[in-house]
Each structure stands twice: as structure tokens, then as C-alpha cells.
Amino acid sequence: MTPLVIEADAGWFGGRTLRRRVRVTAYADGRPWRLGGPVPRSGLRLRVDGVLVPxxxxxxxxxxxxxxxxxxxxxxxxxxxxxxxxxxxxxxxxxxxxxxxxxxxxxxxxxxxxxxxxxxxxxxxxxxxxxxxxxxxxxxxxxxxxxxxxxxxxxxxxxxxxxxxxxxxxxxxxxxxxxxxxxxxxxxxxxxxxxxxxxxxxxxxxxxxxxxxxxxxxxxxxxxxxxxxxxxxxxxxxxxxxxxxxxxxxxxxxxxxxxxxxxxxxxxxxxxxxxxxxxxxxxxxxxxxxxxxxxxxxxAVSTTDLAVLPGDPLADPLMTSRVAAVVRAGRYRERTRV
Ligand SMILES: [Zn+2]
Incomplete structure (x- = not known):
């Protein structure tokens, strides 16, 4: 299946600071996502607003x-x-x-x-x-x-x-x-x-x-x-x-x-x-x-899935309770309010 390449202005992937301009490739077959690296030729590309995290x-x-x-x-x-x-x-x-x-x-x-x-x-x-x-x-x-x-x-x-x-x-x-x-x-x-x-x-x-x-x-x-x-x-x-x-x-x-x-x-x-x-x-x-x-x-620990948060979780960890979208099994879906 085609990998999904997600780009965001900011992301957190460990450490005490956000990374600027991140690109992550997510896969549908259970493989771990990959931070950075070359853009796969066949990948679908998606730009998201917010902060991308595991x-x-x-x-x-x-x-x-x-x-x-x-x-x-x-x-x-x-x-x-x-x-x-x-x-x-x-x-x-x-x-x-x-x-x-x-x-x-x-x-x-x-x-x-x-x-x-x-x-x-x-x-x-x-x-x-x-x-x-x-x-x-x-x-x-x-x-x-x-x-x-x-x-x-x-x-x-x-x-x-x-x-x-x-x-x-x-x-x-x-x-x-x-x-x-x-x-x-x-x-x-x-x-x-x-x-x-x-x-x-x-x-x-x-x-x-x-x-x-x-x-x-x-x-x-x-x-x-x-x-x-x-x-x-x-x-x-x-x-x-x-x-x-x-x-x-x-x-x-x-x-x-x-x-x-x-x-x-x-x-x-x-x-x-x-x-x-x-x-x-x-x-x-x-x-x-x-x-x-x-x-x-x-x-934020998944090695296969991702979440898009509406703001910086290092400024306010409660951002992790306000997920805007998830990437699961290589598919992007916006959060449904429950
Ligand atoms: Zn129990």
C-alpha cells in the first residue's frame, strides 16, 4: 500500500524542544513510521496544521x-x-x-x-x-x-x-x-x-x-x-x-x-x-x-501511529487531550468529538 507522507510546521519526537518543519512517512502494513529521510516516490503527501507527535x-x-x-x-x-x-x-x-x-x-x-x-x-x-x-x-x-x-x-x-x-x-x-x-x-x-x-x-x-x-x-x-x-x-x-x-x-x-x-x-x-x-x-x-x-x-509513544495536536504540548501537556487528528495504519482521520 502507498505510504503516507505527512508534513507539519512543528513536531515533537523526544527531548525538551519541538522540531521545526517535520516530515514523517507512515505505513499501512505495521512498519514503524520514519522521521525525515527521502520522500518515497509513490507516497501520498499531506500537510497538516498543528504539532505532529507519536x-x-x-x-x-x-x-x-x-x-x-x-x-x-x-x-x-x-x-x-x-x-x-x-x-x-x-x-x-x-x-x-x-x-x-x-x-x-x-x-x-x-x-x-x-x-x-x-x-x-x-x-x-x-x-x-x-x-x-x-x-x-x-x-x-x-x-x-x-x-x-x-x-x-x-x-x-x-x-x-x-x-x-x-x-x-x-x-x-x-x-x-x-x-x-x-x-x-x-x-x-x-x-x-x-x-x-x-x-x-x-x-x-x-x-x-x-x-x-x-x-x-x-x-x-x-x-x-x-x-x-x-x-x-x-x-x-x-x-x-x-x-x-x-x-x-x-x-x-x-x-x-x-x-x-x-x-x-x-x-x-x-x-x-x-x-x-x-x-x-x-x-x-x-x-x-x-x-x-x-x-x-x-x-506519545506509538512507533506506528501519529497524532496531530492543536498546539505545543511542551507549553501545555493538556494539548494531548485535544487531538485534532490521528494517523493509524497509514490513514489520516480527523477526530470525532465524543
Ligand atoms: Zn485495570
Whole structure:
């Protein structure tokens, strides 16, 4: 298919300043976009008003609870599905490779959890949205099956307040098997003790900024070196200040200051969140001490898609919630207001 060559007066592709007069070539076949370089002979050329940035990604979504096409229309061109039945997340991840009306989906598929463990007790946990794991041998089987089903990451639930949790040998077997398949492990770790266990087991990422307790500085520093955190700050009150949001902000502020890598994520599908970029999540990131370049780097991360913003996100990161158009799978489409 013909590549699309997009030109804009300004763009952001990393760093602390905008680039002037950018030209990016985007492809329909899943190849990464290319900044600069020669103009392809067969390319369609398009000039856009605004600031061109890598496509916006929400790193924590439950795709079975939302309309993914509406999310793309709202300006988010990529999602990570962190837990859904296989016929939702994993199936959508496959379809999204070829379907330009869907955002790009990287899916965990079902959560892995201990028998009778979280979220099996939750009303929102649809049938098939979690898989119980008995012991290390079962962990190897479960992760191997997820890999075969096309999972792009593995999600484990560690919530001792809500029931049994995976023991250390089983958790280690999950991490080791995922790592040998090249998949990151993302943990829902609830409480300082479970967060600490996740760190010890070598998980790559926390699905939420820890929100129940203040983590000691030395633990936060270890997390900053070894893991990434997906923010999900706004779910603790949806704009209303709560004890949980204050605790999460305090933990994230110290994680960021220690050099930890923060990813924009909302837990979309869980509670009243907008079907697009959530401006309250962006404001909370600023409150946690992230500068504008850090906020933009937490959300504008797609290597295949692009977004056109109406103004400079380094002057105002809220610009990322006002997407004018997206380029997804080599096609340009203006945002539909939702
Ligand atoms: Zn979630």
C-alpha cells in the first residue's frame, strides 16, 4: 500500500524542544513510521496544521468494557489491554493489526491469579477474564498458552486483601516463563507487601501507582531502577481528592524523582472515565512533578501511529487531550468529538 507522507510546521519526537518543519512517512502494513529521510516516490503527501507527535497510548485499558473504535475516534491510537476474556482482548489484538478503525491493541488476555484470588470475587470480572494458577508447573502451562494465543504481555493479580495470592515459586515461574518468551509481566500489586513481592520476583511493571500505603524511599528507589509504573492516578476519586490519590501522588512523585519511568494509563473501562485522553490524569501527572516533556513522553509513544495536536504540548501537556487528528495504519482521520 502507498505510504503516507505527512508534513507539519512543528513536531515533537523526544527531548525538551519541538522540531521545526517535520516530515514523517507512515505505513499501512505495521512498519514503524520514519522521521525525515527521502520522500518515497509513490507516497501520498499531506500537510497538516498543528504539532505532529507519536500516537497516543493508554497503557491500562479493559477493552471488553469499552468501545475501542470510539476510543480511536477520540484520539487514542494504541491501548494495552490489562485483563479481559480471550474473545475480547486477545481476539481484538489480532484484528487490530489489519483494521484501521480500531486502535492498535496489545493484550494480556486473562489475569493470572491464585485459585479463589482477586478478581474472581469481583462483579466486573467477566467470565474468562482471569485464569487461576495452582503451582509453578501450572504457571508454565498458563503462560505458554497465553503466548500461543498472541498475548503481548502477562498480567498477574497480587491482592491479598481480596483472597489468596500466588506463592513465590509460582510467581517466579510466571515471570521466568514470560521473560523467556520475551513478554513483560505487569502486576496488579495491592498493598506495600505485595508490591515488594512483585519487585522481588522481577516483574517489569506495576499496573497502578501504589495507592494504599506510602512506600519507603529505599523501596521506591529500587522500583525506579527495576520497573515502570502505569499511572492510573485519576481512578482514586475521579477528580475529587482522596486519601488514596494523595498516597499515590506521593509515591509517584518520589518514583519519578528517583528516575523511574512513568507511563500514562487510566484503567479505562473501570469507572467514569472519558473515552479519549483523560485531562485529569494529565493534570495529576503534573502534580506528581512530571515536567511537560516527561508527561508527553509518557503518552506519545506509538512507533506506528501519529497524532496531530492543536498546539505545543511542551507549553501545555493538556494539548494531548485535544487531538485534532490521528494517523493509524497509514490513514489520516480527523477526530470525532465524543
Ligand atoms: Zn485495570
Amino acid at each position: 500516537g497516543l497510548v493508554d497503557h491500562h485499558v479493559h477493552v471488553d468494557q469499552i468501545d475501542p473504535a470510539a476510543l480511536l475516534a477520540g484520539g487514542v491510537s494504541g491501548v494495552r489491554d490489562l485483563g479481559s476474556p480471550p474473545d475480547a482482548g486477545l481476539a481484538l489484538a489480532l484484528r487490530s493489526r489489519h483494521d484501521p478503525v480500531l486502535p492498535g491493541v496489545v493484550a494480556a488476555g486473562p489475569f493470572l491469579t491464585a485459585p479463589s484470588g482477586y478478581p474472581s470475587d469481583r462483579a466486573w470480572a467477566a467470565e474468562g477474564s482471569f485464569r487461576t494458577v495452582e503451582d509453578p508447573a501450572d504457571a508454565i502451562r498458563a503462560v505458554t498458552a497465553l503466548v500461543a494465543e498472541g498475548a503481548g504481555l502477562v498480567k498477574v493479580a497480587l491482592n491479598a486483601d481480596a483472597g489468596p495470592v500466588l506463592d513465590d515459586p509460582t510467581l517466579l515461574a510466571v515471570v521466568k516463563t514470560a521473560r523467556s518468551a520475551g513478554l513483560p509481566v505487569v502486576a496488579h500489586a495491592q498493598g506495600a507487601r505485595q508490591a515488594h513481592r512483585a519487585l522481588g520476583a522481577g516483574v517489569d511493571e506495576l499496573a497502578h501507582t501504589p495507592w494504599t500505603e506510602r512506600l519507603p524511599d529505599r523501596i521506591v528507589r529500587a522500583f525506579a531502577v527495576l520497573t515502570r509504573w502505569t499511572s492510573t492516578l485519576d481512578i482514586h476519586g475521579w477528580g475529587v481528592r482522596t486519601q488514596e490519590s494523595a498516597t499515590a501522588l506521593d509515591n509517584l512523585r518520589r518514583f519519578h524523582r528517583a528516575g523511574g519511568r512513568v507511563r500514562y494509563g487510566t484503567d479505562l473501562g473501570n469507572g467514569p472515565l472519558p473515552l479519549g485522553v483523560n485531562p485529569r490524569e494529565l493534570s495529576a501527572l503534573a502534580e506528581a512533578g512530571l515536567s511537560a516533556p516527561h508527561i508527553v513522553a509518557a503518552i
